[in-house]
Amino acid sequence: MSVPRRLWWLLGLALLAVATLGLAVGAVPLTPSEVWRALSGVGDPAAIAIVTDLRLPRVVLGIVVGAGLAASGTALQMTLRNPLAEPYLLGVSGGAAVGAVLAVVLGVTAPGVVPLAAFGGAMLAVMLVLLVARAAGGRADSRVLLMAGVVVGAFCTAAIMVALGTAPEGTVRGALWWMMGSLGDAQWSSVRWIACYVVAGIACLVWWGRDLDVLALGEDAAASLGIDVERVTRRVYLGASLLAAATVAGAGLIGFVGLIVPAIARALGTRSSRETVLASALAGGILVVAADLVARTVLRPTELPLGAVTALVGVPFFLWRLRAGVAR
Amino acid sequence: MIHFDNVVLRYAGSQEPAVQGVTLEALAGRLTAVVGPNGSGKSTLVRTLLGRLAPESGRVTLDGRPISDLTRRQVATTLAVVSQREEPAFPLRARDFIALGRYPHGSAFSAPSAADREAVASAIARADLEALAERSTDELSGGEWQRVRIARALAQGGRALVLDEPTTFLDVGHEMSVFELLDSLARAGQCILLVSHQLNLVARFADQMVLLHRGLVAATGRPADVMRGDVLERVYEWPLVVTRDPAVGAPVLVPLRGRGTP
Numbered sequence: 001m002s003v004p005r006r007l008w009w010l011l012g013l014a015l016l017a018v019a020t021l022g023l024a025v026g027a028v029p030l031t032p033s034e035v036w037r038a039l040s041g042v043g044d045p046a047a048i049a050i051v052t053d054l055r056l057p058r059v060v061l062g063i064v065v066g067a068g069l070a071a072s073g074t075a076l077q078m079t080l081r082n083p084l085a086e087p088y089l090l091g092v093s094g095g096a097a098v099g100a101v102l103a104v105v106l107g108v109t110a111p112g113v114v115p116l117a118a119f120g121g122a123m124l125a126v127m128l129v130l131l132v133a134r135a136a137g138g139r140a141d142s143r144v145l146l147m148a149g150v151v152v153g154a155f156c157t158a159a160i161m162v163a164l165g166t167a168p169e170g171t172v173r174g175a176l177w178w179m180m181g182s183l184g185d186a187q188w189s190s191v192r193w194i195a196c197y198v199v200a201g202i203a204c205l206v207w208w209g210r211d212l213d214v215l216a217l218g219e220d221a222a223a224s225l226g227i228d229v230e231r232v233t234r235r236v237y238l239g240a241s242l243l244a245a246a247t248v249a250g251a252g253l254i255g256f257v258g259l260i261v262p263a264i265a266r267a268l269g270t271r272s273s274r275e276t277v278l279a280s281a282l283a284g285g286i287l288v289v290a291a292d293l294v295a296r297t298v299l300r301p302t303e304l305p306l307g308a309v310t311a312l313v314g315v316p317f318f319l320w321r322l323r324a325g326v327a328r
Numbered sequence: 329m330i331h332f333d334n335v336v337l338r339y340a341g342s343q344e345p346a347v348q349g350v351t352l353e354a355l356a357g358r359l360t361a362v363v364g365p366n367g368s369g370k371s372t373l374v375r376t377l378l379g380r381l382a383p384e385s386g387r388v389t390l391d392g393r394p395i396s397d398l399t400r401r402q403v404a405t406t407l408a409v410v411s412q413r414e415e416p417a418f419p420l421r422a423r424d425f426i427a428l429g430r431y432p433h434g435s436a437f438s439a440p441s442a443a444d445r446e447a448v449a450s451a452i453a454r455a456d457l458e459a460l461a462e463r464s465t466d467e468l469s470g471g472e473w474q475r476v477r478i479a480r481a482l483a484q485g486g487r488a489l490v491l492d493e494p495t496t497f498l499d500v501g502h503e504m505s506v507f508e509l510l511d512s513l514a515r516a517g518q519c520i521l522l523v524s525h526q527l528n529l530v531a532r533f534a535d536q537m538v539l540l541h542r543g544l545v546a547a548t549g550r551p552a553d554v555m556r557g558d559v560l561e562r563v564y565e566w567p568l569v570v571t572r573d574p575a576v577g578a579p580v581l582v583p584l585r586g587r588g589t590p
Contacts, residue, residue: 081417131374207436215433216418220411225484226404226432271420 011282018289022059022136023051025297053188060195061186061250062292063285066257068198068247070284073258074265074277075240079233080142080217086258087244090149090237094156095125095254096248097179101160104175105167114178115190121156122167122245126238128152136282141230142219145237180305181254183292194250201243202281208236209274216273249313254307256314257284263321287313329376329488329519330354330407337372337384344371345384348543354521355486359514361522363554364540365564367476370523371412374492377521378409382443390488404432406482407488410474412496419466422476426451426461428485449485455479455509461495476507488519495526507533517537531555532578555579 021075023035028050030038037043073086087093099121103114132148133141160179164172205212211232214222222229242256265279288306291313295304337347347369354360360372369562375381376388379400388395390406398406408429416425429451430444440448452461455475460468464559468476474494481489491510495503503526511533514520524530530537531551539554541549541563547554555571566585 013387078418210431210434210436213428217416217425217428218411218414220380220409221414223380223400224404224409224411224481225428226400228400264419267535271424272419 004269007279008282011279011286015282015286015289018286018293019059019063022062022289022293023055025293026050026055027301035220048099048202056294057188057191058183058186059289061183061191062289064195064198065183065251065254066246066261066284066288067218067281068194068201068243068284069254069257070261070265070280070287071198071202071205071246071277072247073235073239074262074280075208075212075243076258076274077262078212078273078276079236079240080146081216081218082146083141083261083263084224085146087241087248089153090241090251090254091125091129091152091156092122092149092241092244093248093253094153094160095128096122096245097253098125098156098159098163098254100178100248101163101175104178105163105171107168107171112190118252119245119249122241122248125152125156126241126245130234130237136230141232147231149216177305178252179307181307182295182303183251183288183306184303186250190250192300197246198243201239202277204239205236205243205277206274208232208239209272209277212236212273212277248262252307254288254310256310256318257287258320259278260314260317261287267321329356329391330490330521331387331392333387333389333391335373335376335379335388336384337369337376338384338471339372339381339397346543350540350543350545351384351386352538352545352548353385354488354519356519357514357517358534358535359510359520359522360536360538361524361534362538362540363524363530364546367542368540368563369543370540371492374409374411374490374523377403377407377490378411379403400434403421404484404486406486407490408484408486409495410477410481410489410491412492414477416465421461422457422463422465422468423452425463425465425476426457426480426483429480429485432484447485451482452478454482454517456505469502471498471505474502474506475499475509478506481529482513487517488521489513490521492523493525494522495524495529505530511540527555527560527581528573528578530571531580532576552579555581 005163020032020035024030024032031049034047035051038048041048069087077083096118097118100114103117129148129152132152133144136144136148164175211227214225214227215232219229261280261284262276265276266282268279270276270279291309292306295306295309332352334349334351335347336345336349338345344559363463376383394401423485427448428445433444453544455478457475459481460472507529510520510522534551537551537554538545543544547559555570557568561568569582570579571582573580
């Protein structure tokens with residue numbers, strides 16, 4: 001089960017290139033060599049400050065968020081055996097949005113509160129999905145989980161509408177901005193813990209790689225191979241959801257990454273879940289940093305919502321994949 | 329080596345048990361076939377062997393030990409199940425798909441051992457899949473796909489193989505190749521428990537037949553004992569005759585037209 005070493009080089013170099021670009025482009029443009037000098041702490045003190053304090057946290061957050069969303073999507077797709085499964089569809093993001101929007105609308109916007117509220121909301125949504133699934137099917141059947149996720153997601157959307165509909169004038173824009181996703185609030189204090197969390201989450205998914213491979217075969221086949229299907233499905237679902245929740249807490253709602261990046265990774269030739277999770281993580285980081293670059297440059301000085309950019313890229317790609325799939 | 333002893337099985341929430349006291353045994357080196365109409369409880373027995381449905385009463389034993397006393401891994405290294413349907417969500421190389429049969433033998437990060445590689449190679453050889461091993465699973469025909477699934481079960485390395493209607497949707501040639509494969513595995517000492525609707529082929533290949541009817545055993549024994557017109561007619565609720573195939577000498581069921589006319 002191996003993909004050419006070339007692919008890993010390609011992904012690594014692409015990430016490096018896009019990250020360098022992300023550090024170089026901005027109100028004060030820098031050359032790549034200036035960026036590298038600033039990173040190693042030599043040269044113009046202003047450039048060093050711009051790179052290490054302003055742009056680097058943003059780029060690192062982009063990499064971490066993209067990697068987390070894509071790895072989470074890969075794990076969910078394999079566990080639920082559905083190429084459409086992603087954190088967005090499964091209520092995680094909806095729950096996070098409810099938490100964050102409530103915090104914004106209620107005016108509780110002390111530093112760190114909104115991400116915490118988002119994380120709490122996502123956790124609640126995941127618990128709710130597992131409870132609904134248990135009530136409906138009595139076990140963690142993949143179809144039941146999928147449907148429970150969709151239902152909880154719809155419920156969250158309704159709750160957000162209610163919250164926004166009754167919110168005071170000034171707060172709606174802030175809440176909406178958060179819901180559209182942005183890396184603009186990146187600060188080392190928060191980026192650091194989100195990075196730790198995402199690395200730990202991806203490590204778990206890689207550790208469970210063999211389980212994911214077997215779960216992707218289907219429930220009967222997995223049971224025949226000696227896996228406790230319900231328990232392991234629940235475990236992976238919870239792990240992948242927590243991973244997504246952390247990214248949402250860091251950057252708001254960024255759609256389509258968890259959906260399309262795993263498809264890209266598979267199109268690049270990855271097969272086993274370990275390869276797909278790792279390749280997705282790299283490709284997800286590339287995609288989000290690149291999308292952020294687009295979001296903050298095309299209409300400068302106005303910044304576009306990051307979630308909108310990823311969706312604008314994602315929809316055509318998805319249609320293309322769909323066509324390729326149907327054509328076969 | 330697989331024993332069902334007066335087993336009653338009931339799905340959660342249903343009033344009537346799907347299996348109402350079935351006793352049967354599948355021995356090593358034998359091809360044992362379970363036949364019966366739709367809904368007679370055949371697949372329910374398989375679900376129990378998958379550990380997905382516990383008996384309400386009676387005992388299911390594997391080598392004399394109750395299956396409920398064994399860990400899932402112990403069961404998986406003794407017995408492999410090829411269930412009725414399987415659609416992989418994401419394509420794999422056939423060889424990698426077959427290698428997943430080694431799952432119960434490894435731990436999270438162990439590299440494939442020499443025994444693993446040998447088991448996979450031997451499974452590929454026994455299922456006659458050398459030419460297809462590098463193909464992607466979504467490029468296989470129905471018959472090739474079933475052979476690949478059987479190969480994964482063989483790679484699992486157990487002494488018992490349970491198959492739930494492995495030849496549904498297969499044409500005559502592929503169906504025969506599956507039956508020939510099962511026959512050769514049984515001759516080589518495997519315990520084969522086969523659930524099938526293909527009464528005529530089962531009658532030619534099986535050492536032992538078990539006919540289920542509404543969750544009970546309606547007849548059991550060698551094919552000649554079970555393939556009796558009066559019994560089958562009652563169980564399948566359709567007029568039929570059982571005759572002897574002039575070419576191969578095995579009993580053959582011939583269903584009649586609606587009103588008993590040929």
